[in-house]
Amino acid sequence: MSLPRIIERTFYPPLAEYARSIGFEAIGESGIGEGAFSDLLVKIKGVSFVVEVKLGKPTATLSLGAMAQAARYAQRYDTKNYMVLIFPEAYRNQPITSGEMLERLALREKVTCLVFSDYWTEHLQETPEKIFSNLRQLIEGDKRKIDFNTVVEQIKEFVIELNSITYQLKNDELVSEVVEKLDLFTAIGELKDKEAARNQITNLSSYLLFNQLLFYHVYQKLSKNNKLLELDEITNIKDIQKYFDAITDIDYKSIYRPNILSHIPNEKSVINILNDVIGAIKLLRAEYITHDLAGRFFHDLIPFEVRKILAAFYTHPNSADLLSGLTIDSAEETVIDPSCGSGTLLVSSYQTKLRAHQNMHGYTDLKKIHRRFLEKDISGIDIMPFASHITTINLAMQDIEQQTNLVRIASLDSLELAKQLKSKSFVKGKGFKISGFEKSIQHTLTGAQILTKKQGSVSMQGKGSEFYLTPSDIVIMNPPFSDREKMPKEMRDKINGNEILNKTCGGQVNLWGLFLVLSDLLLKKGGKIGTVIPINIARGEATQDIRSFMLKNYTAKFIIKPLIDDAFSEGASFKDILYIAQKKKPDENDYTGIVSIRVSIKNLQQTEVLELVKQLSDCYENKTDKQTTEFEITFIKTLDLLNYEQNLMPLIGFSTQKNRRVLENFLDTIKKKSRKQLIKINSELVSEGFHASPSGLSELVFVTRHTDDARIERAFMILKKEKNNSIEAQIKNSEIILEIPVSKVKPALRTLTGIKSFNAENVDYILTEQPAEFSKILSFSKWKGDFNWFEHKKNVEKKMSFVVVGRRFRPNSKNTHLFAFYSKNKLLSPHTFKNLNFENAKEALVQTLILNSSITIANILSFREQTTGGFTDIMESELRSFDVFNFSQLTKAQTAELEMLFQKLKSASFPSILEQYENNNKDRRLLDSIILEVLGFNKQEIEHLLDKLYPAIVEELKIKG
Numbered sequence: 001m002s003l004p005r006i007i008e009r010t011f012y013p014p015l016a017e018y019a020r021s022i023g024f025e026a027i028g029e030s031g032i033g034e035g036a037f038s039d040l041l042v043k044i045k046g047v048s049f050v051v052e053v054k055l056g057k058p059t060a061t062l063s064l065g066a067m068a069q070a071a072r073y074a075q076r077y078d079t080k081n082y083m084v085l086i087f088p089e090a091y092r093n094q095p096i097t098s099g100e101m102l103e104r105l106a107l108r109e110k111v112t113c114l115v116f117s118d119y120w121t122e123h124l125q126e127t128p129e130k131i132f133s134n135l136r137q138l139i140e141g142d143k144r145k146i147d148f149n150t151v152v153e154q155i156k157e158f159v160i161e162l163n164s165i166t167y168q169l170k171n172d173e174l175v176s177e178v179v180e181k182l183d184l185f186t187a188i189g190e191l192k193d194k195e196a197a198r199n200q201i202t203n204l205s206s207y208l209l210f211n212q213l214l215f216y217h218v219y220q221k222l223s224k225n226n227k228l229l230e231l232d233e234i235t236n237i238k239d240i241q242k243y244f245d246a247i248t249d250i251d252y253k254s255i256y257r258p259n260i261l262s263h264i265p266n267e268k269s270v271i272n273i274l275n276d277v278i279g280a281i282k283l284l285r286a287e288y289i290t291h292d293l294a295g296r297f298f299h300d301l302i303p304f305e306v307r308k309i310l311a312a313f314y315t316h317p318n319s320a321d322l323l324s325g326l327t328i329d330s331a332e333e334t335v336i337d338p339s340c341g342s343g344t345l346l347v348s349s350y351q352t353k354l355r356a357h358q359n360m361h362g363y364t365d366l367k368k369i370h371r372r373f374l375e376k377d378i379s380g381i382d383i384m385p386f387a388s389h390i391t392t393i394n395l396a397m398q399d400i401e402q403q404t405n406l407v408r409i410a411s412l413d414s415l416e417l418a419k420q421l422k423s424k425s426f427v428k429g430k431g432f433k434i435s436g437f438e439k440s441i442q443h444t445l446t447g448a449q450i451l452t453k454k455q456g457s458v459s460m461q462g463k464g465s466e467f468y469l470t471p472s473d474i475v476i477m478n479p480p481f482s483d484r485e486k487m488p489k490e491m492r493d494k495i496n497g498n499e500i501l502n503k504t505c506g507g508q509v510n511l512w513g514l515f516l517v518l519s520d521l522l523l524k525k526g527g528k529i530g531t532v533i534p535i536n537i538a539r540g541e542a543t544q545d546i547r548s549f550m551l552k553n554y555t556a557k558f559i560i561k562p563l564i565d566d567a568f569s570e571g572a573s574f575k576d577i578l579y580i581a582q583k584k585k586p587d588e589n590d591y592t593g594i595v596s597i598r599v600s601i602k603n604l605q606q607t608e609v610l611e612l613v614k615q616l617s618d619c620y621e622n623k624t625d626k627q628t629t630e631f632e633i634t635f636i637k638t639l640d641l642l643n644y645e646q647n648l649m650p651l652i653g654f655s656t657q658k659n660r661r662v663l664e665n666f667l668d669t670i671k672k673k674s675r676k677q678l679i680k681i682n683s684e685l686v687s688e689g690f691h692a693s694p695s696g697l698s699e700l701v702f703v704t705r706h707t708d709d710a711r712i713e714r715a716f717m718i719l720k721k722e723k724n725n726s727i728e729a730q731i732k733n734s735e736i737i738l739e740i741p742v743s744k745v746k747p748a749l750r751t752l753t754g755i756k757s758f759n760a761e762n763v764d765y766i767l768t769e770q771p772a773e774f775s776k777i778l779s780f781s782k783w784k785g786d787f788n789w790f791e792h793k794k795n796v797e798k799k800m801s802f803v804v805v806g807r808r809f810r811p812n813s814k815n816t817h818l819f820a821f822y823s824k825n826k827l828l829s830p831h832t833f834k835n836l837n838f839e840n841a842k843e844a845l846v847q848t849l850i851l852n853s854s855i856t857i858a859n860i861l862s863f864r865e866q867t868t869g870g871f872t873d874i875m876e877s878e879l880r881s882f883d884v885f886n887f888s889q890l891t892k893a894q895t896a897e898l899e900m901l902f903q904k905l906k907s908a909s910f911p912s913i914l915e916q917y918e919n920n921n922k923d924r925r926l927l928d929s930i931i932l933e934v935l936g937f938n939k940q941e942i943e944h945l946l947d948k949l950y951p952a953i954v955e956e957l958k959i960k961g
Contacts, residue, residue, distance in 0.1 A: 003095035006105070008039070008055050010096070011087060014106035015040055015051070019132050038073040042132075047139050049117065050074040050082040058086045058112040060157040064276060067114060071279045080282075081117035083135075085128060122147035161277060162206035165270050166260070208389060209260040214281055215252070215393055216243050221287035223401050225250065231282065233275045237266040240274065252396065258389055315341075315478040315532060318601045318609045319568035319578070320348035324476060325613030326558055327530030327580050331357035331369070333377075333473035338414040338518055340380030343391030345476045350378060350398050355610075370399040379408040379469065387411070408467050410434045415514055417469075418500040421521035429524075431470030471524040478532035478569060479515035481576075487511075506545035513537075513546040520553070523583045529554070534574045535561070536865065538648035541877055547648070551641050554581040557620060560595040563655050563959055565602055574865075577652070586638035591623050596632045596655055632656055647878065650862040655959040662952040663858045666945060670855055670883070674935045679886040681836070686876050689807070689833040690766075690799040696783030698830065701792070703729045703745070703765040708754030710815040715750070716781065719765065727765060731780050738776065744769040746796060747827040752806050753815045758852050759906040760804075760821035766828050768793045800826035801835035802844035805851060808832045808873045811860060812957040817910045819860065820851030834879060843887045846898045849905075854928045854949060855883055857913070861956050894934045901930045917953045 004010075012028040019026040025043040040051035052070040056062050063084065070082040088111070096102050107129045114123050115131070119138045122145065124131075138145060213231065220228040228246055244256050264270060315323075328335065328349060335349045350373055357369055380391050388411045395407055412434075420432050484495050495514065496507065504520070505513040512533050519529050537543050537550075550556075560578035562568060567576045595616065601609070612630060619626050625634050634657040644651045654660040670678070692698035699716035706712050706719065712732065720737060721728040727745065730737045748766040749755070755763065770789050771777075778787075804827065805820045821829075824841050836851075838844040850856065863878040865871075890898075908923045910916060916924040925946065932942045 003097065005093045005095055006055075006091050006102075007093075008053050008087075010102065011053050011085075011106045012040055014103050015053070015085075015128060016042075018107055018129060022132060022136055024132070024136070038070075038077070041077065044136060044139055047081060047119070048077055048079040049135070050077060050079065052082065052084045054084060054086045055092050056086060056089050060160060062086065063114055064157065064161060064280065067116065068276045068279050071116075071282075081119070083113060083115035083117070083131070085131075086112040086114075119143070120145045121150060123150040123153060159203075159206050159210045161273060162210055163202060165264060165273055166202045166205040166209070204386060205258075205260050208258045208386060210277065211389070211393060212244065212256055212260075213240070213278065215255055215396075216247050217281050218287050219247060219252075219400055231278055233278060234271060237261065237264055237271070237274075252392070255389055255393055255396070258386055315344045315569055316602050317344055317348065318604055318606070319532070320344045321351070321606060321609045322560075322601060322613060323530045323532065323568075323578050323580070324348040324352040325610065326560075326578075326616060327476055327528050328352045328356070328474055331360065334379075334470075335377060335474040335476055336379040336381070336469075336472040336522055337477050338381045338475065338522065339477050339479045339515060340382045340391050340409065341384075341387050341478070343380060343387075343394040343409075345478060346378055346380050346391060347394045347398065349474070349476055350395065353377065354398075367399065367402045370402045371404050373398075374404045374407050376408075379410075379467075379472070381410045381412060381414040381417075383411070383413045385411045406467060410469075413494075415495065415498060415501065415518060418498060418518060418521060421518070422500060426469075426471065429470055431468040433466050434469050435466055471527070472522050473524060473527050474530065475519040475522050475527070476530045477515060477519065479512040481534055481569075481574070482511045484510050484514075504545065504549050506542070508542035509546050513543065516546055516550065520549075520583065525583060527583045528557075528580065529583070530578070530580045532568050532576050533579055535577050535649075535652075536574060537577075537579075538652055539863065539865065539878065540875055544646075548645055550579075550581065551645055553583070553585060555584050555586040555590045555638050556581040556592040556641065558593045558595055558616065559652055560597060561652060562597045562601060564598065564600045568601065586641075588637070588639065590638035591635045592638045592641060593620055593633045593635050594652055594657065597630070598628075598632065599630050627656075647863055647881070649864065653862065653864065655956055659952040659956055662948055663862060663956075666949050667855070667858055667862070669945065670932075670935065673937060674883075676889050677886055677935055678883045681880050681882050681884055683876065683880055685836050685838065686879055687799070687801075687835045687837060689804065689829045689831040689835060690796065692830045696781050698750070699781040700777055700783050700787060701767045702748060702750045702830075703727065703740075703767070704750050705763050707756075707763075708815065711751060711754040713753075717777070722762075729765075731777065734780060736773075736776050736780075738771060738773050740765075740767065740771045744771055746800065747823055747825055749804060749821055749823075749827055749829045749833070751830075751832070752809055752818070752821065753813075754817075755821065756817045756909040756911075757906065758818050758821055758848050758910075759823075759902075760827060761823045761825065763827075766796060768796050796828055799835065800828050801837055802826055802841050803836040803838055803848055803851070804829040804833040805836060805879070806832070806874070807834050808871055810870050811857075811864075811872050812870065812914050814912045814914070816913055818852050818913070819856060820848050822848035834874070834876070838887075842895075842899075845902050846887065846890070846895060847884050849898055849902060849927065850883070850885055850931055852927065853931045854924075854946070854953070855931070857953060858949070859883065861953065890934075897930065897934060901927070914954065914957045917950045917957070920950060 016026040016028045019040075019042045023044055027041045028039070038050050039053045042049045042051060050070050050073045052066050052073070054062060054066050063086070066084040066086070067082075070084055074080060074082045087105070091105060108127050110125045110127050112123075113126055113128075113131050115121065115135070120135060124147075126134075137143075216228075217231045219225075220230060227250065229243070231243060234240055240261055244261065248256050324345065325348075331353045333353070335346065335353070337343075337345050337349075340346055353373060354366075354369065374395055378395070382388065382391070388409045391409050392407050395409075396404075420426060423432070426432055484492060487495060495511070496502070498514065500521075501514045501517045504517045516529075516531070516533070519531070523529065537547055556579065558578065558580040560580075562575070567574070568578060569576055593616070597612075604612070615626070615628070616631065616633060618624075619633050619635075623635050626632070636651075641648070641651070650664065651660070654663070692702070702715070703717045703719050704712055704715035706715075712718050716732055717729040717738075718732055719727060720730045725743075726739050726741050728737055728739055744767060745765040746768050747762055748764040749760050750764045750766075768789075770787075802824070803820060803822055806816075809816055809819075809832070811819075820836075821827075822845055824845075829835070836844075836847065838847055859878075859882045860872065860874065863874070863881055865873040865875070905923055905927060910923060911919070911921060915921065928946055929939075929942050932945065933939075937945070
């Protein structure tokens with residue numbers, strides 16, 4: 001006789017039996033009319049729960065369907081309490097070999113549980129025994145547990161469900177409703193093309209519609225306004241509009257201004273999805289979220305893709321709390337964010353001001369304070385219309401029961417305000433008016449209407465209430481990092497034509513630089529700026545003007561760098577920093593705190609962030625250096641920042657100030673001892689590597705030697721064999737092998753990855769003339785069109801050099817072994833290298849040694865660019881700060897000693913740079929020792945210097961980026 005097998009019903013009896021054993025009444029498969037049966041109904045102390053049992057993968061579709069079904073069953077039982085237990089798909093059809101086996105699977109193995117009730121809301125992995133036991137304790141103790149993260153994660157799934165509706169809508173209609181201009185949205189959101197932008201507009205539309213439904217539900221529950229009916233199932237799209245009309249008759253019109261609903265078809269399938277979402281909103285009990293979390297609720301709902309678009313980058317709430325906490329000192333200070341996006345920084349500013357009020361006055365006048373904050377103290381501007389919707393919701397959620405007359409949020413291009421901000425009336429404090437939110441409608445030839453303009457202030461009432469923009473005490477912002485050259489032409493022309501802003505920040509810096517100048521115009525004298533900005537403000541010619549302006553006209557309080565997190569922003573391509581400064585010229589009494597955050601700010605609890613703010617503020621008050629497991633802070637005189645005006649990275653780029661001092665002292669000692677034997681790299685020596693563009697060029701011409709698997713990851717043609725008069729190259733992932741005469745190739749170095757010797761003779765090759773079977777290469781490559789071999793050969797010959805150095809690489813990668821590479825016959829490298837065009841091969845050989853020494857590694861760590869991918873990018877301006885031998889000042893004996901060193905080490909296989917320093921590699925030690933000896937150091941001095949230097953280099957290489 002065959003054994004019974006597991007199906008969903010199999011679990012009903014053991015679940016019911018266990019529930020009874022701990023005090024529940026329990027009924028399995030209870031009929032509820034119309035042929036429907038609930039899987040399990042349990043009851044304790046008069047509280048009933050519907051339990052749905054499912055077998056399968058816990059996908060969003062299965063979860064949402066099961067919850068909707070459970071909700072309908074619960075409604076018929078006149079209860080609002082239910083849970084879904086999802087047992088693993090692997091259990092399905094398993095033979096039941098014993099009662100003990102069934103009991104174990106049913107009760108003592110973890111399942112996916114979604115529980116939604118007046119007592120408990122959570123998505124968890126737990127055993128059914130523990131779930132029923134916890135439920136009993138909560139009900140008997142009359143306690144509630146509403147898990148914030150569960151509510152947020154479930155809501156994100158429901159937003160995705162709404163996409164099945166918004167994907168059916170005409171995208172052009174949504175563009176005008178949500179973002180106004182597609183090309184600008186594409187550029188600021190850093191989306192690859194307009195099609196990607198349209199997809200994101202669909203996501204945004206779903207998110208905005210869900211916000212509107214959820215906000216109505218939460219407001220109706222918390223305000224207890226009798227004019228608002230409970231959100232319920234609909235039979236017609238117009239039923240939802242009635243809810244929206246009712247709440248906008250009271251307030252909050254800007255939240256409902258994006259009219260997604262008007263574009264949704266009144267079809268049964270659409271109504272069914274909306275009813276599932278409405279049911280889900282009700283079951284999540286979002287209204288029970290505690291007040292301290294409510295203000296962050298809508299922030300945490302924002303999908304990552306949407307966050308990235310809100311102002312090109314999304315500030316993590318913890319980063320926002322850190323920034324506002326260190327910038328705002330009193331409840332009376334006025335705050336503006338000129339690129340407010342979702343309002344994250346404004347919400348944190350609100351909470352910081354509120355805490356300041358409570359510290360002074362306790363919990364008095366909180367309703368009055370809420371109105372003052374929103375109507376007078378806090379202002380925001382963003383170019384994207386939908387940002388006003390999100391910012392308004394987030395500010396309103398700070399005290400949802402308190403109605404206000406307006407919120408000072410404007411939807412316009414804040415950079416265009418520069419001229420008005422320079423006016424005498426604004427500077428003297430009178431300010432100027434931001435008019436009501438306006439829409440201009442243009443009728444087309446077909447009679448249709450299109451939106452042509454959308455800007456002005458936004459309020460929670462009416463069309464938008466006017467407000468006056470006056471100089472502010474605080475500017476707080478995370479401006480877009482977008483490349484000005486990637487903006488749409490109309491926007492780019494506006495930016496480049498903004499003489500007021502460009503005069504101060506220069507014409508090369510990206511958008512964040514213009515926003516820094518704008519902030520200066522918005523601030524009162526003595527006001528403060530708190531901003532997230534890319535760490536690249538510290539270095540480079542493009543940022544020199546704005547860097548100098550800020551150093552000379554602002555007194556920096558804090559410069560804060562993350563060590564564990566990639567950045568304070570989410571989705572940033574470059575590391576960023578927090579910069580907090582006062583609008584006043586620095587003097588002898590001013591100090592700046594250089595801070596490294598040693599923990600993940602994003603993983604901290606809010607209470608831990610606030611404690612971090614307190615500790616840093618206390619350190620600043622007393623100008624006390626401090627090191628803890630969470631942070632390091634070191635104070636320097638603010639005027640001393642001007643010593644680093646050309647490049648701040650030697651000051652702020654290190655993980656610890658101790659390491660900075662070790663490397664700085666090392667380089668200073670070298671400088672003092674070497675006298676005339678070292679010089680800086682002359683700009684005339686430096687040239688770009690070969691530009692392997694357009695797309696597909698490198699595939700046509702480079703042949704890569706397979707010395708290491710990492711070297712050929714991105715290779716197209718791989719060197720298979722070298723003969724006297726030819727080489728053989730195989731097209732990767734094919735059987736095609738080409739024989740190419742050596743007369744048609746030149747020596748090359750395509751990548752420094754996996755190259756363990758600085759002697760780079762004949763590593764890779766580059767084609768200079770068309771090979772016989774070129775058509776085969778073309779057929780596999782990405783190259784489009786004809787190829788001009790004559791011009792190509794000329795370009796190659798111009799770019800040949802004895803020495804090449806890495807420009808873009810990862811110094812802490814296990815596949816990075818050296819920085820500089822030599823060939824006695826000139827070689828070619830791509831633009832990920834720089835050429836150093838020394839006069840002859842002999843000098844090039846000697847210079848290659850010092851360019852791989854710890855002197856150069858110390859310079860790289862001091863001056864390098866830092867990106868979130870861990871890459872270092874050496875600009876020409878930084879390369880000119882590096883030391884090389886003053887070749888003409890070397891004696892014959894010194895030159896001979898260096899040539900002998902080259903011969904000793906040219907065949908050495910160097911481990912990764914990190915391993916060299918970590919393991920005190922003998923070849924690394926020999927290289928550094930001989931170079932220091934040539935520079936005049938004795939053995940004892942050399943040992944002392946290197947013993948201190950190597951551990952500091954190891955620590956810096958191990959830090960991300």
